[in-house]
Amino acid sequence: MDKDSIDIDKYWPQENPSPGLLEFVRGDEFARQCGLDQLLPTYYGRYEKEQHLRQFYRVMLFREASWTLAEPLLEQLQSLTIPISAIDQYLGVVSRLGQLESIRFLLDAFFDYKASYVWSAPLEELMFPIDDLKNQTMHKAIQFVKEHAELFPDQLVKGVSFADGGFWEDAPQSCPGDIQLEVSRWLPPLGDVLTVTDEN
Numbered sequence: 001m002d003k004d005s006i007d008i009d010k011y012w013p014q015e016n017p018s019p020g021l022l023e024f025v026r027g028d029e030f031a032r033q034c035g036l037d038q039l040l041p042t043y044y045g046r047y048e049k050e051q052h053l054r055q056f057y058r059v060m061l062f063r064e065a066s067w068t069l070a071e072p073l074l075e076q077l078q079s080l081t082i083p084i085s086a087i088d089q090y091l092g093v094v095s096r097l098g099q100l101e102s103i104r105f106l107l108d109a110f111f112d113y114k115a116s117y118v119w120s121a122p123l124e125e126l127m128f129p130i131d132d133l134k135n136q137t138m139h140k141a142i143q144f145v146k147e148h149a150e151l152f153p154d155q156l157v158k159g160v161s162f163a164d165g166g167f168w169e170d171a172p173q174s175c176p177g178d179i180q181l182e183v184s185r186w187l188p189p190l191g192d193v194l195t196v197t198d199e200n
Contacts, residue, residue: 003108003167006065008058025053033060035109035133059085059108059167075099079158083165085109087140094147102158103148105141107173108165109134138179145186154188 012021024030034056063086070080074096081104082090111134145160160183162175 003058003062003165006058006061008054008061011061012054012057025057030056030060055167056110059083059110059165062108062165062167078102080104081106082144083108084137084141084162087137087144091140091144091147094144095151097148098152098155100148100152101156103145103156103160105160105162105175106165107162107175108167109137109173110168110171111137112171112173138175141175142179142182142186145183149186156187159187160184 030036030053036056063083066081066083067086067089070077071093074093076099077097078099079102080097080100083106085108087105111131141162145156148156162180164173167173
């Protein structure tokens with residue numbers, strides 16, 4: 001499943017979105033779930049606010065659909081894609097993932113946008129809250145891998161990866177190298193490696 005699995009036009013039509021939907025996306029609960037209070041004011045100047053809210057709604061739908069599809073099958077899954085915005089949900093079920101051999105963290109949260117959206121030095125200071133949020137989230141990914149490795153030693157034989165979800169046009173999301181290194185410390189050693197690829 002990827003972002004294109006969600007036909008946003010079905011849920012939020014370009015023309016005449018429902019009043020109930022607009023009330024929800026303009027409300028406090030939606031803002032809290034999407035972290036809208038963490039965004040730089042300049043982001044709103046770059047795109048119209050409705051387009052911006054529409055994209056966050058798409059991320060929320062994707063996150064909920066991913067969880068709904070995965071949750072009944074957790075005990076059987078050998079491979080799992082976890083939207084990074086849903087890491088807290090998945091932390092609660094690590095003990096059910098005994099068959100898991102590979103994890104792909106999908107970077108769907110809107111953390112990296114410095115280069116595209118900050119044009120003056122004073123605004124750079126406003127990045128600290130979003131940087132802190134990214135650090136907290138990435139450390140939860142480490143915690144997830146660590147807990148899995150402790151419960152099921154040597155099970156993650158196919159590794160862990162971080163991939164940009166492609167949700168944010170002009171703002172690709174990435175995982176810091178130190179987080180990837182820390183995650184790799186919890187993985188089983190590679191055996192009989194003849195070549196080095198992206199997969200190992």
